[in-house]
Amino acid sequence: MKMENDGRCSEKTLYEVLGVGETATQQEIKKAYHKLALRLHPDKNKDDEEAKEKFQQLQKVISILGDEEKRAVYDQTGSVDDADLSGDVVDNLRDFFKAMYKKVTEEDIEEFEANYRGSESEKKDLIELYTKFKGKMSRLFCSMLCSNPKLDSHRFKDMIDEAIAAGEVKATKAYKKWAKEISEIKPPTSPRKTRRKAKRSAETDLYALISQRRDARKEKFDTMFSSLVSRYGGNADSEPNEEEFEAAKRKLESQRSSSSSKKKKPRRNLALVASVFYQVICLTDLEADYLNPFETSSRINRLILPEFILQGSLCLLFLITWHWVFFLVALPVTCYHAMLYKERRHLIDVTEVFRGISFEKKLRFTKLGFYIFLFIMVVFRPRLLDFVSSLDDSVVKSASEKAFKSLPDISKAVNELTVLKGVGPATASAVLAAYAPDIAPFMSDEAMEVALGNSKDYSLKRYLLFVTKLQKKSKELKLEGEWGGASDVERALWSCHVRSKSKPAEKSSSEKKRKRKE
Structure with missing residues (x-):
């Protein structure tokens, strides 16, 4: 050059x-x-x-x-x-x-489309592209101006059929297959109206979804906040004295204990009584075997079926009353005893004492230890659960007040709430979002995935990063005169994520088959 x-x-x-x-x-x-x-x-x-x-x-x-x-x-x-x-x-x-060059506006595009559709230029371009792609309509629609497979397929089919009848082009195998599929589909009543309607709906659907979700979340948070205020707040003029507060506390504790006893104690007490009764029988049986196996052998052999039925019933009772640990522990023993019963042998066969004395002792001691362990677990486990699950109202009130006073320090507020049993950063974010939505957004999975790319990490560090990003975006929206607030941004992210998941790209079965072949 x-x-x-x-x-x-x-x-x-x-x-x-x-x-x-x-x-x-x-x-x-x-x-x-x-x-x-x-x-x-x-x-x-x-x-x-x-x-x-x-x-x-x-x-x-x-x-x-x-x-x-x-x-x-x-x-x-x-x-x-x-x-x-x-x-x-x-x-x-x-x-x-x-x-x-003149600036191209949306009105110019619509005017060009209105003049182009149905014109000789469109027909000429359609015939040229049909010849170029050998009747493969999926490729033709990718190159054809102002075309939409859902709106123009029937119209293009009529134009191509006229050209085939006039001898301008030949009908290919790909076109015949496509034309057959289009003939089975009902044509659109008004393509232009459908196009404008789709455009308007695309613009309004997201706004409507965001507004609906925003109102629902606002109502939910207002309800939650009102309950917190009514429980831990109150007016300064109507503040109760120490005696009234203690009386109300005793009343709440008595109501809680009575309601929990009505719901949980009957079934659990039934399981406890049955298990203790069963342990006494088993321990007595073992003691009798050790004291005098010859005299008690006939009595024990008569208890083969009742003892097996009793142990199976107890195992089933553990399952019904939600004693999962006891059920899983007792199930293997029940299955082992079922195998022995099938062989018509006693659970501890006293007639074989002198054939293997060491093995029998090991078996009996193992069984004795198992029943003692089960007895201790049945008696003391409910008390441990009640101790762990108990949470004093005064502790909840104190932690909530400290957390609300710590704002806008998000880290300190979350730490004040997470001292409560069963409360993590995610639950703490819900409480803080109800109290101060402009400062602390809710840690929703959908918004976390959009903002940070991962919705499964519920740590405090991840939440602080999430809050920083949403507060920054909230300030930008406020400067631009738009609605702002960390919780508003979180709700918008949630709505966009739900919309993208609820409306996947729709493709016709004919297009999918055509793509696989091509």
């Missing part, structure tokens, strides 16, 4: 040097440049004296065509001079193009 002093190419255009067309994309230009650079590099052409000059000219070509602004100036002027490419033309490129 040679260039004259005036900066114009004497032999080839810059596009011809790279071997690409004037409509080539940046990716195609860079690809062609890399191929020429590898071929013309001076290190690979040591015998060519002009290799260095050619490579420098290639660098100038890519510096012009690789830059969108310089390329636009070159396309308009044809000049490759650096002064023309870096002067006022580039600085005022936006004004330059605004003066040359």
Whole structure:
């Protein structure tokens, strides 16, 4: 490639040097440049004296065509001079193009579409693309202007059928299959109206979803906050004295204990009584075996079936009354005893004492230890559960008040609430969001996934990062005059996530089959 002093190419255009067309994309230009650079590099052409000059000219070509602004100036002027490419033309490129071209608005696009649809130009383009893609309509719709498979399929089918009848084109196998599928689908009543309706619904659906979710969350948080205020707050004028407070506390404790005893104690007490009764029988049976196996053998053998039924019933009772630990512990023993009963042997066969005395002792001691362990667990486990599950109202009130006073320090407020049993950062965020929605957003899975990319980490560090991001966005919205607040941003993120999951991209079965074949 040679260039004259005036900066114009004497032999080839810059596009011809790279071997690409004037409509080539940046990716195609860079690809062609890399191929020429590898071929013309001076290190690979040591015998060519002009290799260095050619490579420098290639660098100038890519510096012009690789830059969108310089390329636009070159396309308009044809000049490759650096002064023309870096002067006022580039600085005022936006004004330059605004003066040359009219600004395209949405109304212009709609006007062009209205004039283009049904015109001879559309029919001509349709026939050309049909011939180019050999009747593959999925590829045709990708290249056809102002087309939509859901709205224009029946109209295009009629136009192509007319062209086939006139002998302008031939019906291909792919087109026949597509035409058969389209014939089975009901045509749209008004394509333009459907298009405008779809456009309006796309704009309003998200806003309606955000507003609906916002109102629901606001109502939920207001209810939760009102309950907290009514429980731990109250008016200063009507503050109860110490005696009234203690009386109310005793009343609440008595109501809670009576309600819990009505719900849980009957079934659990039934299981406790049955298990204790069963342990006494088993321990007595073992003691009798050790004291006098000869005299008690006939009595014990008569208890084979009753003892087996009793143990199986107890195992089932553990399952019904939610004693899962006892059920899982007793189940293997019950299965083992069922196997012995099937062989018509006693659970501890006293007739075989003298055949293997050491084995029998080990078996009896194991059984004795198992029943003692089960007895201790049944008696003391409910008391441990009641101790762990108990949470004093005064502790909850104190922790909540400290957390609310710590705001806007989110970290300190969360730490004050997490001292309560069963309360983590996620639960604490819900309480803080109800009290101060502008400061502390709720730690919802959907919003966490959108903002941070992970919704399964409920640590305090992750929540603080989440709060920082949402508070920053809230400040930006307030500066722009939009609605703001960390909880508002969280609700918007939640709504967008739900919308993206609830409306996946819809594709017809015919398009899916066609894509698999292609």
